[in-house]
Amino acid sequence: MKKLVLIDGSSYLYRAFHALPPLTNAAGEPTGALFGVVNMLRAHLKEAPDYIAFVMDASGPTFRDALDPEYKANRPSMPDELRAQIEPLMQIVTALGLPILRESGVEADDVIGTLALQAADAGVEVIVSTGDKDMAQLVRPQVALVNTMSGSKLDSDAAVIEKFGVPPERIVDYLSLVGDKVDNIPGVDKCGPKTAAKWLGEYGSLDGVIAHAADIKGKVGDNLRAVVDRLPLNRELATIRTDVALPDAYDALAMRERDTEALRTLYARYGFNQALKELDGGAPAAVASEEKLPTPARGFVAAPVATSTGPLDPLLSKPGEYEAVLTREQLDAWLQKLDAADRFAFDTETDSLDAMQANLVGISLCVEPGHACYIPLAHRAPGAPAQLRIDEVLEALRPALVNAHKAKVGQHGKYDLHVLHRHGIDVQGYADDTMLQSFVLDSSQRHDMDSLAKRVLGIDTIPYSDVAGKGAKQISFAEVAVEDATRYAAEDADITLRLYRAQAPQLAEVRALEGVYRDIEMPLVPVLERIEANGVMIDSAELRRQSADLGKRMLEAQQKATELAGRTINLDSPKQLGALLFDELKLPALVKTPSGAPSTNEEALEAIADQHELPRVILEYRGLAKLRSTYTEKLTEMVNPDTGRVHTSYHQAGAATGRLASSDPNLQNIPIRTEDGRRIRRAFIAPPGRKLVACDYSQIELRIMAHLSEDPALLRAFESGDDVHRATAAEVFGRKMDEVTANERRAAKAINFGLMYGMSAFGLAKQLGVPRGEAQDYIALYFSRYPGVREYMERTRGQARGQGFVETVFGRRLYLPYIHSRNQAQRAGAERAAINAPMQGTAADIIKRAMVSVDAWLNEHRDHALMIMQVHDELVFEVDAAFVPTLTEAVTTRMAGAAQLRVPLVVDSGTGENWDEAH
Template sequence: MTRPKTLVLVDGSSYLYRAFHAMPDLRAVPGDPASAPTGAIRGMINMLQALKKEVPADYAACVFDASGPTFRDALYPEYKQHRAPMPDDLRAQIEPIHEVVRLLGWPVLCIPGVEADDVIGTLAATAAGQGMQVVISSGDKDLSQLVNEHITIIDTMNGKKRDVAGVTAEFGVPPTLMVDYQALVGDAVDNVPGVPKVGPKTAAKWLTEYGSLDALLANAGAIKGVAGENLRGALDWLPTARTLVTIKTDCDLAGHLDGLPAIDAIAVGAEQADVLRDFYQKYGFKSLARALPSAVVPDAGASGDLFATPDASAVAVQAQQREVTYDTILTWEQLDGWLARLKAAPLAALDTETTSLDELRAEIVGVSFSVEPGAAAYIPLAHNGPDAPPQLPLAEVLERLRPWLEDPACPKLGQHVKYDRHVFANHGIQVRGYAHDTMLQSYVLEVHKPHGLTSLAERHTGRTGISYEDLCGKGAKQIPFAQVPVDKAAAYSCEDSDQTLDVHRVLWPQLQADDKLRGIYELEMACSETLFRIERNGVLIDAGKLAAQSHALGQRILQLEQEAYAIAGQPFNLGSPKQLGEIFFDKLGMPVVKKTATGARSTDEEVLEKLAEDYPLPAKLLEHRSLCKLKGTYTDKLSTLADPRTGRVHTHYAQAVAVTGRLSSNEPNLQNIPIRTPEGRRVREAFVAPAGRVIASADYSQIELRIMAHISGDEALLHAFREGLDVHRATAAEVFGVALDQVSSEQRRYAKVINFGLIYGMSSFGLAKNLGIETKAAAAYIDRYFQRYPGVKQYMEETKAQAKARGYVETVFGRRLYLPEINSPNGPRRGAAERAAINAPMQGTAADLIKKAMVAVQGELDARKPEVLMIMQVHDELVFELPEGEVDWLRREIPRLMAGVAALQVPLLAEVGVGPDWDKAH
């Protein structure tokens, strides 16, 4: 039985608005606000390419609204009268969008006098009548009335699918009643009134009870209350409303389809690669242009140096057009042959397939290599599926590989090499010679983009490959990789190594061409190895202390619940927004601070904090929430994350996540322990040293303020740090016009908030809220600050201007921090980008400094003190576990090393604390 043909219809008008609002303010010339806007164009391309992969089609069309009136305007002149005019930047992209849609192979329909929904309805009904399956891609709920057994709606932006069951579940009525439903509730977007005060629930209830709008109108006299009165008042209007919301399925399209029958005219076409390339170049989409196939394939290896790649587009073309040779190694003879190739290779890509994503518990299932484009091999070592062939023994294979793996003179390449280091270490092998990591190359070159191999390969070489889900399935039905058939596993793993090699050939030359970015990349590579050591070391956890803390927190949580009940005068669910709203606003008469998007009275964190200034119950709830989170996230969970053999917790440091260069940690998240509360600080007491050893913490002092002084060059700030003054006291003296020794503790507190607030672009409103003062007074403090520190003001203005011109800012060491919204026409987005432009160089430079410190310190420990372990990195702090006899050495040498990693205009200062646990080391 042949499958039915598929028609895909794209609601182009819905797509282009969503693309415009979802994408940043891209320009044909990056950083030049006067050049053509391109965000909606790029978004449209992305959405159509994703849809084409998701839903293969025999026929397709992208349907747009044409300008000018339709029959609905004649029927009801107020139709769509309240719609805002199309933004100028979107209007400028309409014609290019139509052009690129055609070039991508999608027929474009834009028919005067007929709305896009009616064209979609007509084509869908026609195709369904011919037995085709129709997929409509749109976020517009109005199209739900078209759904039937042949017609389905998908929304690729959020994964929502509206088939008959989906429509019924979402709206409470089946698709056959959606026109009646829409007539009752109206359409605010199109300015079509419904029945006043009748919402979705009432409409669905009526239609379920009476079966149709006609039957409901015939029984309108039986409907009681205000709703019934409103229904009877709308009797004359509802037939018009129904006509307005009904999508036509019988439009005459013959004059707009080149004389062909409706469906034949919209067969899927091929991409016009050569013309597309010119289009992409014109609008600045260089990566899209590179990914297109070309008729001419340059010989990238002609120079004799495979990795001196002449042009990224050549790599992309080769990757897409070449034949591949992937071997499966099942004999010792094959292994010996590949070992010889590995030893002779100038660079070999290496990848592991494992039993787990947890790198400290993962065991090897197979290993793949690639030594030249299109040539790769896979060694299956632990496949146990029903058809698995005999495999070489894992332990013996690893011993054969060990000399090459542990030889630092044999250069190796990987994608997220820290993970593979751990996997091999789990088998007793210390891999040396990792020269490159494509994930980190991408992180340095394009921090604002995804860094997974699938994304990198598609973006830089145009290659799409086998996904993990293709092999193993999803969810509860997912099988372990060890059960994947060996031939499929080999194709998948070899492809990963081969693609890693291709991506490296594109990205590495770009790093070589920029000394500053290359320096950042080399720092990231060295940091990756240091993080591997830190993760491997882990930190000892005192499970008994955590259990006692959990018990105490549980008792306090119960006490808070009882206190809350007493204030409210009744028991209630502390986590129920509905019940909180009733008690706060109805029973206790608290003021409504804000409402949710649905009009409900909000009781979110911000509201609680505001109300807690005047009322005891919100304060109790805030404390209750914070203690519940602390208990659930840390005191209950930390012990479960410890290795049962050692009692040590091994956090995972994600290196390629934060756009500022900061590390993030998870399982457990060490950076979010709430140290501002006594209960939060107490959690750090459970991070302990074994007998005979101690914990030491080395923390950069006021690092971001020192960086601000350096990059702004402000003389007053430089003087304060060079003279070793208390910078907050010095700022207070300047802002309040008093002598240093006359600064009060309150004035110093104000100055501290100002110092750190301005680093993060805090406004006078934000400062006023933080200090609990009038906005006018806060503005006066900021003005006085800038008068006393003019270099800071100049830095801020120059940085914003530079960011607008280039689209990014840089750290002191050259790390790029991209700001795609810096020229956005949207004021709030642009403002946020401007604040980020000011802060990002300081956060990013602080990240660079702590990474430099980690690398320098680890090098010194390896050379002189291997018994001193670096066990954590949190914010601007390095944490160590060491023998008690090495404390004096650490107090002397670690601050020296940390201060010496860079020469700024102000001295770097690291302070050391020591104790039996992490808390007491502060």
């Protein structure tokens, strides 16, 4: 029997985007959704169907919008990160040889439904590849639904009934009653899946339910009667059309010849190494879930890392035995196990991702791999068993948790330290974190528990969505049944201990990596927890004033753009901007999107800003809009109601170089070089009687370059304490220091920083506004005066090519997956990273070491000063006014002593009522 596969591309694109972490390729382009969908496509192609189609929603309204103007009205606009992946996906689908179907006026579901029934009637086996529950109405002999990402399958009436409680022909009626928040179809309030299935079982159909609406008792009956007139419209909206007039029948959907060269280029660009290997004649691809992220190039040397084939120790992959602790006797038995153990893993379950507001729902413990428990404390699911009191459990666990001599292990344990601290327990002896172990072993990998368990242990863990659901229907963990919660939460503690056992020997084999982990990353965990808990005060009134001013200036920019365009233009619409700039004004399209269309991104507008006033106005508008939406409007919403402060989250495993990242809010991205950015910093304030003190490393990466290159002239410039940019200008242009002009110093500064980031002569020429030949002469002069820098760069490139990684001064490894790429742009990017990463990584190591040292000193002075922020190379403190001199001297001394380089580390400091004044 012939087979037709119909792929619901729109459904998978969204599901992959939300299911996978925000992956990017080496160039920083988003790839998460692309990764998931391409894996799914490859899995289907292995089955070699006779016919296949990739079906997407067309742009524009459909007949359902005409039926109900509110249909899908609540659906948010597509995230930019997802939109950027659509065109690359279409290129890959086309190169694979799959027909792409988009039909105006209907949805992808209707196209799929029409083709499915058409082919089934002709005796063809139909596989509908989708994760959309609405499609269950299509199931019948010869039509099956397969969710390729989860592996679930609906291929019979019995399968549909088991999942939904109703047969396929009643799915539309079921959806009409339950409703769909995503599509903005209002169902019957309080009518969930079980109630809908029950009504349809009793009354036969939606029409039967409507006819007996008066007989249904209780509040839910009242709710039904309130919307009974709406239900026929719901049914019409939920019904998949199977009679769409399509240009081609199913038998026109044969596979086309794939474009191997195009696929090779696309797979390489987006880092799909397993797909690339398969394409180039390697081993056949494994199941879709085993596709790996970009891995180090051939020839790299690293500690042995267990892969998806299983862990180093087979005992670490055995099935787990998990226990729900519901009685004092059970708790006492686990207390004895903790008392006898030198080390144990723990994890908390809460009702929020915000550690500063989360309430404890349960705690899991593990003292040996394969045996773990979950202590539920606040589950309120229907039929939940009686649980131990939270105060009783915490007091019982306190001795083990605060014992500094009993080692604790966690996975991203900073969150758990926060939660327990807020519940009265300051955990001591937090000795190991499996996320940080993985990060130090190879920062280019993924470090979440599910990924780690698969990669290191060969174990598929229970996804959170399996116990709590996802999207609009996700429930709080407190509402999860205790039995399900135990399987999920106890597994977390068990897997954490197994990961520790698997990864600890790998770290121990490389002494430098063990040092980075033990001396830098692990001591930093409680330091960051304290900084986050301290938070920072915000002047909300100042932010409101700034927001009003930014809004006024946005309006002025909009009006100016209207004048320049000669008509009203939506500055937030890339499509309208592209048409205006390139079609009407005939400006050159110097930057293109991946599909070859003219781009209107920041780079593209900067490139033509000297040819017309409008691009500059658009850039100004976007800059103002971003500051307003990201900071002046949002910061006030982030103030914690309990503390009155904003509490950012720092991420140790965020950047491959080791640099700390922050979120909610992202402090690293507040502009410092613009007046508007500095104004935002003025809203970060000290409380009455206190000051803010900012201590900042001066030119730290240039100093690290001098240390690594050992160039005599560069070392001399720093050792003398001279202005290094003026000294560089004097060297390059052959002048005395006092003869260097402002433009020459500016050129020297651009060279100093540009070379560290791999800037080309073209880039330098653009930055300085000089001809490319002149910029090339500047670079040649620079290298002639600083030959040690050139030698360092060449030496580092060679090391990267030979071993697949580079190292910081302290031994942190930074892997370069594309150093041997056949794609010249990728390879050049990896070579630039090879030069810059040791400097950025060493700077990250230094400030982390400084934070640990400063925090230890602050331990005896916490009544007088708090460390409240870390941004780039700067530490910020909230200090009693009288204590400022003491703190400044102590902090600058410890920051300067955080590393012994061949040149001195210099720390600048400032004090003020707000962050801008202090900086």
